[in-house]
Amino acid sequence: MSDGIGLAVSAVIFALRPHRESGEQVLHLPLVRRLRAPFDDHWALPGGWVDEAESLADAAARTLEATTSLRPAYLEQLYAFGEVERSPDARVVSVVYWALVRSEEVARTRVGQNVRWFAADDLPTLAFDHNRIVDYALWRLRSKVEYAPVAQSFLGETFTLAELRGVYEAILQRPLDPANFRRQMAASDEVEPTGEFTTTGRHRPAQLFRSKAAPTAPSPWRAS
Amino acid sequence: MSDGIGLAVSAVIFALRPHRESGEQVLHLPLVRRLRAPFDDHWALPGGWVDEAESLADAAARTLEATTSLRPAYLEQLYAFGEVERSPDARVVSVVYWALVRSEEVARTRVGQNVRWFAADDLPTLAFDHNRIVDYALWRLRSKVEYAPVAQSFLGETFTLAELRGVYEAILQRPLDPANFRRQMAASDEVEPTGEFTTTGRHRPAQLFRSKAAPTAPSPWRAS
């Protein structure tokens, strides 16, 4: 075989949280403070070593829950990073996943001293090549949201079209026309109306929708 | 660390070759005959173990050249396959790449007893989970050709639009309207006319084109 090569998994976990000042929904991700060298005291993506008895995806879900106690609504492999000098001293190949978690789930979570949420567009300098990894994950999320039904994973079982549009706007960082958004969703077969309506705050009640086709898995699985 | 986990690379290498009967251009890929257990005597994707001193992409290119002596015009990571029971007895994680090689390059290559080209849509039962991997690579190639300039990698420095269209037709397995294809290519900024023309066979000479934007790398690199 080969070896002397460490095999790790990490995850870029996205959630929507209100920005501390503006209050707008903004993409955030949880980072973990490193407690040993290399990059002692730097922030890093949650992750860990792959167990011999678990698949890569299982390892990603496990380490993600162990470090942040989050359970994602969507999980997909991002890329395997395998440059030689990614980590000083050791050779490490990281299979990185990206994940989306619902806002409810975020609230449920206690984050301690060593886990903290950061706005995705305003990160400190991270350990290893993790800044680059986050950039790539962001690019992938923003691309994928345009052609695949992933945005729903940020929301609960049912949601209004305005809420869903808010998710798209937060991801794409630009306003979308409500009427056109509604039309595209109606045509796209991604959501379906439940009969129910919001017993709303102060405006006309909005109909609740639910996702139709469950967000499809990565796609190696589509082939099977 | 972890370990006891073998880290391998494999490659799905596509080239266009005339189908043995119909003579049409068809996607082919080279497979390697296994000479030991497990799956002794089965055909498998070319690959090998990752060296401690080389990146994943380098390992893919090296093992690919070592087993098939092909040098690809395009190489991109496909997926990291890491199910527990992929390989009997051992635990192996395979980072799989997919590649495109020019037809010239194919001709230049001697393939021996233990390396053979197969039509991509008509494969035998392969070792490990390699059939599934090929299916996924095919899906990826067919998707990607619709929005990224990868088809050029099958051709040489210059080519006519008819040749390029032939590549698309072979990949997508459906005829494309010549006039519409020309229009889209003109609009797409992917190719540019050289001034030269084919000193043709028996018809009106066609202008030669070359690719404009070099086929972009995977995209973790676009972010940097």
Added chain:
DNA sequence: CTACATAGAGTCAATATGACTCTTATCTGG
């Protein structure tokens, strides 16, 4: 009851796409 805000439907011009026609340039067979 009035003002206001969002839900949701509809209009219109610009653009992209598929199917098709027409002209031009070359080779081949008589």
Added chain:
DNA sequence: CCAGATAAGAGTCATATTGACTCTATGTAG
């Protein structure tokens, strides 16, 4: 040397999609 045959390359037309915009319905707050 001329008459097909064939592909190159330009152009036409009906249709679908998209962005920008308008209009009406239905709730709450005062």
